Amino acid sequence: xxxxxMLEGAIGIWRKAxxxxxxxxxxxxxxxxxxxxxxxxxxxxxxxSGKSSLINHLLGHNAQRTGVAPTDDGFTFLFYGEQNExxxxxxxxxxxxxxxxxxxxxxxxxxxxxxxxxxKAPILKRVWxxxxxxxxDAGAEAQRPYEFGKVVRHIAEQADLILLLFDPxxxxxxxxxxxxxxxxxxxxxxxxxxxxxKMDLFADIRDFARAYGxxxxxxxxxxxxQDLPHIYTTMIxxxxxxxxxxxSFTTALDELREDINALPQRRADNRVTRMxxxxxxxxxxxxxxxxxxxxxxxxxxxxxGATAGVxxxxxxxxxxxxxxxxxxxxFGAHLLWSVTLLLLLTGAGLFGRKLYxxxxxxxxxxxxxIFEETFQExxxxxxxxxxxxxxxxxxxxxxxRIFSVFGLRKLGRVRPAELxxxxxxxxxxxxxxxxxxxxx
Ligand SMILES: Nc1nc2c(ncn2[C@@H]2O[C@H](COP(=O)(O)OP(=O)(O)O)[C@@H](O)[C@H]2O)c(=O)[nH]1
Ligand SMILES: [Mg+2]
Numbered sequence: 001x002x003x004x005x006m007l008e009g010a011i012g013i014w015r016k017a018x019x020x021x022x023x024x025x026x027x028x029x030x031x032x033x034x035x036x037x038x039x040x041x042x043x044x045x046x047x048x049s050g051k052s053s054l055i056n057h058l059l060g061h062n063a064q065r066t067g068v069a070p071t072d073d074g075f076t077f078l079f080y081g082e083q084n085e086x087x088x089x090x091x092x093x094x095x096x097x098x099x100x101x102x103x104x105x106x107x108x109x110x111x112x113x114x115x116x117x118x119x120k121a122p123i124l125k126r127v128w129x130x131x132x133x134x135x136x137d138a139g140a141e142a143q144r145p146y147e148f149g150k151v152v153r154h155i156a157e158q159a160d161l162i163l164l165l166f167d168p169x170x171x172x173x174x175x176x177x178x179x180x181x182x183x184x185x186x187x188x189x190x191x192x193x194x195x196x197x198k199m200d201l202f203a204d205i206r207d208f209a210r211a212y213g214x215x216x217x218x219x220x221x222x223x224x225x226q227d228l229p230h231i232y233t234t235m236i237x238x239x240x241x242x243x244x245x246x247x248s249f250t251t252a253l254d255e256l257r258e259d260i261n262a263l264p265q266r267r268a269d270n271r272v273t274r275m276x277x278x279x280x281x282x283x284x285x286x287x288x289x290x291x292x293x294x295x296x297x298x299x300x301x302x303x304x305g306a307t308a309g310v311x312x313x314x315x316x317x318x319x320x321x322x323x324x325x326x327x328x329x330x331f332g333a334h335l336l337w338s339v340t341l342l343l344l345l346t347g348a349g350l351f352g353r354k355l356y357x358x359x360x361x362x363x364x365x366x367x368x369x370i371f372e373e374t375f376q377e378x379x380x381x382x383x384x385x386x387x388x389x390x391x392x393x394x395x396x397x398x399x400x401r402i403f404s405v406f407g408l409r410k411l412g413r414v415r416p417a418e419l420x421x422x423x424x425x426x427x428x429x430x431x432x433x434x435x436x437x438x439x440x
Pocket of ligand 2: 131
């Protein structure tokens with residue numbers, strides 16, 4: 001089975017096992033167009049760290065404006081085209097053949113700050129490149145008409161490679177940049193590479209060693225992954241660039257280019273990984289929802305049972321009374337018993353409703369325990385606990401938001417068979433597919 005077939009097979013499983021449950025849970029998933037999209041590289045980092053310069057260098061074409069002042073306040077998606085054309089955010093995100101419809105959920109504020117550009121550059125036949133505005137330009141966060149962190153996370157989820165650029169001219173920003181990174185890009189370390197750019201600016205090797213050491217130290221403190229991501233030490237050729245032996249840094253640039261060129265082969269794997277990741281989230285959320293529903297149903301059944309019991313007892317009392325009283329007292333007995341029954345049932349109804357609401361509130365504040373209970377079996381498998389707990393704590397805020405907006409009743413019921421199918425997809429089918437596909 002080749003990798004393209006693997007991707008199609010995986011999308012088939014996804015459509016059958018993951019999508020229906022996600023819809024019931026009102027989870028917006030990656031679209032199929034997005035899953036089939038060409039490989040993408042996202043460039044992030046502070047302004048003037050050299051993102052646009054690096055992109056231009058890779059394109060062999062000055063497509064992006066560069067400069068020391070913040071030149072860009074939006075995202076640019078670069079793809080191949082015989083003619084140089086521009087698309088605005090509206091056109092880019094509403095084209096069903098483009099994998100960008102997911103951007104619409106961030107609102108018009110974002111759409112005004114994205115554009116698509118087609119360039120006739122060979123590298124774009126293999127991969128698409130995404131330029132971004134500076135990460136932590138002072139004050140910019142408050143002024144941006146969209147949530148930068150969330151948008152970056154959304155785009156990064158779609159990317160197959162994330163290049164984080166650092167600028168040795170501003171060593172003080174390293175920690176802050178990494179903070180943004182850990183806040184918004186947690187769990188994506190596998191596709192993250194670091195680019196330490198402007199190597200020509202170091203006066204000597206001690207200077208360089210100090211900056212490199214600080215970067216590694218900061219990275220190891222920030223990232224959850226065991227290994228440090230690869231660090232490319234680059235310099236983008238230009239007329240005024242001398243300093244430390246330039247050749248070794250342009251070699252690093254060539255290595256980076258090779259890394260990018262290999263992406264089409266890794267793409268199918270990455271996409272299946274994404275489906276697995278999303279599928280796991282859907283599974284956890286649906287599992288917890290159904291466990292909650294189960295508990296509340298059990299409570300409702302008990303309340304209904306108790307109410308029926310009260311009704312039956314009243315009925316028996318009623319009959320008995322009718323049998324023992326004189327015929328002329330029967331009207332009074334009827335009246336007495338019907339009022340009693342009415343009062344008891346109303347009371348039971350009110351009390352039951354309060355019980356139910358209290359229980360719902362109680363369970364919602366106790367989601368972590370319900371999660372533990374529901375996924376006991378998985379959590380006990382060797383080596384899985386930490387990952388599952390981490391995934392759950394990532395998924396939980398959005399789960400609670402959806403839950404409080406829609407409530408249990410508007411989240412369609414996921415039947416045990418559906419849940420089982422989903423479990424098989426993420427525990428067996430998708431992982432096996434990835435294992436079976438031959439290495440490129
Ligand atoms: N000395 C030196 N300057 C660079 C290098 N790469 C980019 N620059 C300059 O840094 C400035 C900012 O670059 P730009 O690509 O616009 O950064 P962006 O804001 O991250 O897109 C520009 O003036 C570039 O010419 C490099 O390797 N060495
Ligand atoms: Mg730029």
